[in-house]
Amino acid sequence: MATILIKNGTVLTASDRYEADVYVEDGRIAAIGRALPLPAAEVIDAAGKLVMPGGIDVHTHLDMPFGGTVSADDFHTGHVAAACGGTTSHIDFAIQTPGKGLYHAFDEWRAKAEGKAVIDYGFHMIVRDLNPEVYAEITRLATHDGITSFKLFMAYRGVLMVDDGTIFRVMQQAREAGGIICMHAENGDAIDALIAQARARAEFAPKYHARTRPPQCEGEATGRALALAAVAGVPIYIVHVTCEDAIAQIRQARDRGQAAYGETCTQYFFCSEADYERPGFEGAKYVMSPPLRAAWHQERLWHAVRANDLQAVSTDHCPFGFEQPPQKQLGRDDFSKIPNGAPGIEDRLLMLWDGGVNTGRISANRFVELVATNPARLFGLWPAKGTVAIGADADLLVWDPAKQHTISATTHHMNVDYNLYEGRTVTGAPVVVLSRGEVIARDGQFVGRKGRGQFLRRRPGVPDLA
């Protein structure tokens, strides 16, 4: 029986903070107490450190085909990076192939992960083609296979976008199944028109990526998604919220009493549309959708995560090499061909602690809630994941709030040749990372075992967040 005792630390959860030892048995938290008189195979000294739940990143794209290339991290490199940054679970996306069923996609994506995974992983299912068998598959996935969340796109016509009728019917089916909807909310048709017009004017530089995806298009689609979900009666989670336009829609829906939730991603707090104006083709590193916004939206995002207008922070990790390999270069002559996405799975906790907790913008409890507890509650992982509680998986971070670390592509573990936060020195980092009671990272280096990660069979049902 494997036992670990994490001694002398300060336990931090979404609502508590107290000094205690944490005792782990068979991968789960078995006891918490002051000076626990329990013998353990391994003792970790956490004096002066915090003991908190491992991060859960509910928005990532590992090994994902996009625009003729594939995102640069697979389920091994991505997991190693996640682990080093303190993330011990994530939910990726399985993408339906039009004409095929959802289980086909499920199989495809499990195959990508198996044998490579290091941390635990689940999948949201992206529905692209509501052919007749899909209805029953939604129900079966949610109730039997632990895939309880279904993602839809309101943008990228011809690729991922579905029409409002499909959206509405998937919502209804998900509601019956106890599922939740994830929505990429941008008005794709208006954006496509703006892109075509920009290209016709020979506006090809990266900055036109942002100009052709205005915040109103995100706000509009957010409002539409929320209205359709209200009629369908299904819980909804708006992914990668970037701007006040969308926040306002979610706030209003919540004020109406709707089960409406939203996340933002690390980069939207720290980067802005000014980054698209970087010299040369550097702006391409920041090309993602929705795009970075005018800087004033950042304070609105901080307010939103503080005021519970948004409930979670994820990464939308989807890296493409800038030069090695030259994936971003595909759009050298045309911003619309730049693969959309940026790396971040490793940096989320570091950046949010440094930029949020150290600055007083959010409390340490809220930090835990945003990066771990709420993600777990929203997506059927709680209470096994996302907290420090008896019986929960020992997915734990020993976090040193005084440790300094300089973020850089030269030292990060993500399989990509740049970092959005290059050169930024942050204070606060995980010094030991446990996944189900196994130490998988120590002092920022991976010490785990390839293939140990497990598929997360999630629980359906309405999230019990307010």
Next chain:
Amino acid sequence: MATILIKNGTVLTASDRYEADVYVEDGRIAAIGRALPLPAAEVIDAAGKLVMPGGIDVHTHLDMPFGGTVSADDFHTGHVAAACGGTTSHIDFAIQTPGKGLYHAFDEWRAKAEGKAVIDYGFHMIVRDLNPEVYAEITRLATHDGITSFKLFMAYRGVLMVDDGTIFRVMQQAREAGGIICMHAENGDAIDALIAQARARAEFAPKYHARTRPPQCEGEATGRALALAAVAGVPIYIVHVTCEDAIAQIRQARDRGQAAYGETCTQYFFCSEADYERPGFEGAKYVMSPPLRAAWHQERLWHAVRANDLQAVSTDHCPFGFEQPPQKQLGRDDFSKIPNGAPGIEDRLLMLWDGGVNTGRISANRFVELVATNPARLFGLWPAKGTVAIGADADLLVWDPAKQHTISATTHHMNVDYNLYEGRTVTGAPVVVLSRGEVIARDGQFVGRKGRGQFLRRRPGVPDLA
């Protein structure tokens, strides 16, 4: 030189009210004054009466094909009814045939009106198919042919509905042309799903018409239309607003400073979803889209027209016989086959004066603004129409605020066998109706000449309402 002197009346405009004679020369108002010493061919005594501009109904469907039948009033019967009710101008809709150009529709609809028209008429152009030549036609219609408004549908997929890309591109083109967008704002795809589901449950009665078109679908589409218009930079006018959900969207857009406008229609003040529960198939008389709403929305509509959240009141006049001919009976076994629409072109001023001015809900000045001045200003008819001012067309009502009139299908002039307000006695009615200086109705009876109505060549440009 034809001259008329309207003596001893009280002139009522959007902002004024004063005792004066009104002198008309060659169809236009030439002088206004106290005891005007001007000789006239005809003298009308307006003592104890109001002299106000003729009504302008900017939302009607005469002689319109719908669901295998045609609306029951043509440009003659509809005009006679309008004239008797105090409406001297209207704007109908020319409907593009897919695959053909907009001028084809223009020609078609002018042909429907020519030789029959009694009052003056214009057309909004309904765009269904944005084929390449349509862009230039939009500009030409607006700048050369007096068709300055372009209507789009967000509902009725397969018939009238266009996608958001088409909407956005038409908006952009209209903006260049100095045009304005009219929007039917309901989320058609969600509604189609709800209808299909209701039918699958054998829910065929008229009341399911309302239940399958919930207010959220109208609110959503209104918000979407406003957001797209904001990005395109075009003025927008939301037609037939029925509910607080949509009003709130318009109010917010106006609070943001957008050129956003909206109308409601007479029936939404006075009828409610309870009317769908009338015995037998009576509910079919009230089937229109958007449907009648829960009664509490009525007070919100009154507030909205008072607070300038909505700027105009129209009718969406689109009558179908209940039994003679049995047009509404097409949906006897299935609400989704009931032709959508109801009569109203004759009743608008009567009902709004009685239910609005007499009750103190709106001022008499605001009445004029809602039924005449704002419609004229919004759609490029002002200052020739919509006011009592020197040089304006002598489209004038001598309105007796004390006259009582009982509305009934047995006496109305609309070519349809029922009336939404059957049996209601109203106080206040036009006793003389002039169009360009010709008396066309007197004491509620038509005295004009078939074919005298003229096509209204409207002026492009941003409406100068706030």
Next chain:
Amino acid sequence: MATILIKNGTVLTASDRYEADVYVEDGRIAAIGRALPLPAAEVIDAAGKLVMPGGIDVHTHLDMPFGGTVSADDFHTGHVAAACGGTTSHIDFAIQTPGKGLYHAFDEWRAKAEGKAVIDYGFHMIVRDLNPEVYAEITRLATHDGITSFKLFMAYRGVLMVDDGTIFRVMQQAREAGGIICMHAENGDAIDALIAQARARAEFAPKYHARTRPPQCEGEATGRALALAAVAGVPIYIVHVTCEDAIAQIRQARDRGQAAYGETCTQYFFCSEADYERPGFEGAKYVMSPPLRAAWHQERLWHAVRANDLQAVSTDHCPFGFEQPPQKQLGRDDFSKIPNGAPGIEDRLLMLWDGGVNTGRISANRFVELVATNPARLFGLWPAKGTVAIGADADLLVWDPAKQHTISATTHHMNVDYNLYEGRTVTGAPVVVLSRGEVIARDGQFVGRKGRGQFLRRRPGVPDLA
């Protein structure tokens, strides 16, 4: 019988604009028409010019004692300046002496005006001491003596401020009398604390005037006044609104359906708190209450007058000499001793036309509504004043939209040695100003007769603005 014919002009009202001659008989407008065949004693050629109603300034303080001195314009100099700037009526304030009745104040203020007045004038009554006889006086003033508006102060404890109980009881009484409440809305107690604290820190410069009167104190008091008025059921008019905090409160009250109105003053559009930082003691020229705000509020004010969140623009004209005489110098060593107020009665129309109409921020119709029609409607002067209509007083401006004029203290007619807009060249100015059919100013120079101005006996009743 005195007759005037204003020929060839373009008449401009709150809702109309048309070419016509205007015929005046015995001080009133008797006829309006194209090429009126009426003989007149005097003919004024208005070709290329606008003919609009004279301005009505409903917020002025002539000959007012304040802080040991008296405002620099009396009812003669102030009226001459007003006339030259196109203002033909105003409403000043009679101030109750504590311990005495309201009629005492009424007599006092009529005495100030009699024999000096040039334009027509009314009084709002400032209630400071709700002694028992005041209740009946409120009713008598409103119903018999044409004083229908009652002003209360929520600031200046010990001088003008009254407590909420007094406010509420005056509101109730005014409601019974058909009156309207004018409110100076700032939280005086909080401001007094901030002033005392600033002085204790030796912060004596003019800029501390603004810092000790933060926008929240105006927003709060505005909300409070509106809530009390809602309970009392009385119409309310918030004077000198300066900031979004207060606008938002009025908008919300109007959205609730309340009879709530507000004005801003010319200077709040064009000056900002930056003016307090002018070199030397120059900032004192801008000391008024509420103070000038951060510049971003200006665009919110423009939006508010456009969107009808505010209904009128006045001046709060209350001039004190900067050096000649050195009235402002009373506060040289202590901002809290600077007499509050600034000149403006002459500049309102000039500035608002140039900064509002010429820039496209407001329409010409809305200009007339803000400076004349709405003031008349709100305060019981309409339809005798505030419009160009048959039977209305011939208070008319012949306005040359092309005329250029440079504003300066060296040329203005106000009895004060500085001008807030010194050196600004505006386009658009009155070339002839008529009051009740008499020309009182021509080309910016006064040509009227001292003592001709009449007391305005106003009509009680709820304003019929929405």
Next chain:
Amino acid sequence: MATILIKNGTVLTASDRYEADVYVEDGRIAAIGRALPLPAAEVIDAAGKLVMPGGIDVHTHLDMPFGGTVSADDFHTGHVAAACGGTTSHIDFAIQTPGKGLYHAFDEWRAKAEGKAVIDYGFHMIVRDLNPEVYAEITRLATHDGITSFKLFMAYRGVLMVDDGTIFRVMQQAREAGGIICMHAENGDAIDALIAQARARAEFAPKYHARTRPPQCEGEATGRALALAAVAGVPIYIVHVTCEDAIAQIRQARDRGQAAYGETCTQYFFCSEADYERPGFEGAKYVMSPPLRAAWHQERLWHAVRANDLQAVSTDHCPFGFEQPPQKQLGRDDFSKIPNGAPGIEDRLLMLWDGGVNTGRISANRFVELVATNPARLFGLWPAKGTVAIGADADLLVWDPAKQHTISATTHHMNVDYNLYEGRTVTGAPVVVLSRGEVIARDGQFVGRKGRGQFLRRRPGVPDLA
């Protein structure tokens, strides 16, 4: 060393729920774990039960003089009742005597509690007279004596009400001291006018209590308090929020990013103004301030506690005998003489669990947050109180979610002859109540020791709730 082991229960905190034993040593929680191998002096079997933190009631009035009488529970009877109902800490109010210092009140109130207290108790300090020494006392109380919250009244002129200047200065001082403001927010002056007018009309029945304290007066004062707190920069907590008017103000303040909080009380969820119409003088039992509201506000309150617009639920426990003794009878002939207040300290958890958790309106976690965790966090008691965590005081409830209990004055422990919820059977009740590791109630009966309760020395500082 006293040790207790609570075995086999399910621990419930604001964010967690898990099966575990809880081990208590010397009055504090020392360990939590699955099958803890720790010997204990006492073992409590909690199988099938929840183990949650004891309730904290931050709004009570024990032994309080009011209107010539004294509230019916003292610190013994009130504490016994609290304990039986699952409340293990409360914060009462010490009331400054005008002309005397705050420490005088502190001494007075400690004397009331000493020797009687059973549960732990703190005091908010009610400031009535800001005499010069009070400033320093505020700071000393907050920083040395654990009185960190200062309550002010905006109503009850001549008794408790203070003016806005006093409010603002106390806020500023509290801010310096790391304190928080508690506000009774009703516009006292308007209410006093309404009461006087009702009495003048001989409206003396209990229902006039509600009619003379309209919701707008609460909404207004709430907005005012929030604005003043925003300027002063102090955290503020609005007590006993009853209506949407006040909720909306708090929501807006929080949306602006302000440290603004609010509570409602049990009775506002379950009783309404209809209770004032009960036969005879029964309505007097429900006379409290603010009064019960129209029933529709109840759903808004549920929404507010769910959406975190309100953060806590308290009782405002302030009982007066209906007939035995006849305290409420003091107002038999005049509602304004009815002592304000009602009993509730014993019923809060029972009612909120049954009406909130059992109905699905709030989650069990949110229940804990509202009745214990947030109160502790807001008022400087956390983490010693308000949670189940290592090191925290063993203030614990063993809660049986299946236990049924009928609330009645015949069985309750409060020293008053009626109960607001008479006859209501609730499901869910505490079966064992521990305070600092001592069992003080069992199966709804008190088993503790008089005098054991301790004064709570609270910690200053901004609450770390969002």
